[in-house]
Amino acid sequence: MQKLIRITTIPLSLEKLLEGQLTYMSEFYEVTAVAAEKERLEKYGRENGVKTFWVEMTRAITPAKDMKAVWKLYKFFKKEKPLIVHTHTPKAGITGMLAAKMAGVPIRLHTVAGLPLLETTGTKRKILDAVEKLTYKLATRIYPNSAGLKEIILAEGYTREEKLKILGRGSSNGIDTAYFNPESYPSGQNVDFKTKTGIPQEDLVFIFIGRLVSEKGINELVAAFKKLQLAHSNISLLLVGPLEEDLDPLKPATLEEIEKNPKIFTTGYQQDVRPYLAISNVLAFPSYREGFPNVVMQAGAMGLPAIVSDINGCNEIIKQDKNGIIIPVKDQEALYYAMKSLINDEIRRKSLSAGARDEICSKYDRKEFWKILKEEYELLEVSVKKT
The missing domain is CATH 3.40.50.2000 (Glycogen Phosphorylase B;)
Structure with missing residues (x-):
């Protein structure tokens, strides 16, 4: 079974943003969830039936800690040899994509569920713009989770259009309409x-x-x-x-x-x-x-x-x-x-x-979105095998 590694900055994103998704994917891949907050992450892993790997990350600009995270992820990827690394949230994106590129991971995916940098200005904005561009350059494919977000990414010049794809009608996970009833x-x-x-x-x-x-x-x-x-x-x-x-x-x-x-x-x-x-x-x-x-x-x-x-x-x-x-x-x-x-x-x-x-x-039914994402993984896997 091929290995799939999913990374968010904090476990809360795994719990809410991707609720149920990793458990579904574990039927087809050996899944590992990566995030900060070790105890909460391990609890998530137990409850969702997936492996976990803890890396210290913050949502603030912390270059020294970030490079430690990159190095730890790089060593983990070299050991595990995953087929896919898929990141969510800005900090997880740059650290995960850089480490995955260094480790030679063939399929490197990043979902954009928002751009916090849009509310910043000055030097901080320039730094965040540069980080965003680097994240997209390191990834093999970028998934904006809305059409409007895709337009913003192109307008800001973060990457070229052929690297972007919206899954389904948008969203990162759809909605469980039986649960929310x-x-x-x-x-x-x-x-x-x-x-x-x-x-x-x-x-x-x-x-x-x-x-x-x-x-x-x-x-x-x-x-x-x-x-x-x-x-x-x-x-x-x-x-x-x-x-x-x-x-x-x-x-x-x-x-x-x-x-x-x-x-x-x-x-x-x-x-x-x-x-x-x-x-x-x-x-x-x-x-x-x-x-x-x-x-x-x-x-x-x-x-x-x-x-x-x-x-x-x-x-x-x-x-x-x-x-x-x-x-x-x-x-x-x-x-x-x-x-x-x-x-x-x-x-x-x-x-x-x-x-x-x-x-x-x-x-926006959730199970339909999961199927769309699984099919996307399979298409990418086929393209990798062809090369």
């Missing part, structure tokens, strides 16, 4: 869970899922919600995700509002977000940048309409007035009016909700 959450169960969270039963609930950082639009979301409360008392804002205060902290005023506002509820990181989606009415996702966001697909599969920024990925999943509303990026007023319109117009809200699940089920 509102029928699994009957109304009585939702009433109990809503009571448990402290949200009033009569409230219309806006939900956000993801890291609570500035680039996810949390400052604008909290400000818009606060303004809405002046005229609407029966609304709540549910923030599901970890607060990260190091790389991209929220404004102090936002943090204070989250802490003091009795109608803003936070949960921290949640392994299973379905119960929270089941008690919510609208996904509010005003992110500045994305690849192909799982959260928007998950919410849609659970029957929630979404308010999203007009950015790649989001504007491919959401069709205006069919399953959600698209607003300009970083536009607090547009976010406010979109949220207000769904509070005031119940008929429109229910119409968008009705179209939400069908849109996801028809285009």
Whole structure:
């Protein structure tokens, strides 16, 4: 059985971004998952039936640590002799692709699920641009997970078009539409869970899922919600995700509002977000940048309409007035009016909700995506054998 090595910077990406995918691939390949955070990685390996290999990596610019990671990966690849190394996330991409090239790995693949560098400027941006170009040069194929992302990559001149390919209709993993199914959450169960969270039963609930950082639009979301409360008392804002205060902290005023506002509820990181989606009415996702966001697909599969920024990925999943509303990026007023319109117009809200699940089920089923990726691996393997 040929060897497949999949690399992400941290295990969280394996758990969420690639949920179930490595276990599926282990039916056809000897799979090893590589990431930082040794204990969490090993736990992932046990739960998903794949081998693991720990490498210290960070999401910050750390050249000395990065070169140690490259050397450790290089020695591992020389020993294991994998057919395929497939990386995700920027740091895993540069370290994994460089080590794989040095070790002579024949198939070197990198998935682009977002470009954090787009929010940076100056010298840091130049460094990150150079790293991105090098990653793509070292890879044999690059997979942007959305059409918009592909356009950005070409516009920035990171690589040539023939090296890029979008798998299926986009995404890095599709969505498990049987798992994310509102029928699994009957109304009585939702009433109990809503009571448990402290949200009033009569409230219309806006939900956000993801890291609570500035680039996810949390400052604008909290400000818009606060303004809405002046005229609407029966609304709540549910923030599901970890607060990260190091790389991209929220404004102090936002943090204070989250802490003091009795109608803003936070949960921290949640392994299973379905119960929270089941008690919510609208996904509010005003992110500045994305690849192909799982959260928007998950919410849609659970029957929630979404308010999203007009950015790649989001504007491919959401069709205006069919399953959600698209607003300009970083536009607090547009976010406010979109949220207000769904509070005031119940008929429109229910119409968008009705179209939400069908849109996801028809285009982004997870098992179909896995088959597409497996077929891609097989095609590449054939091409390698021919050469």
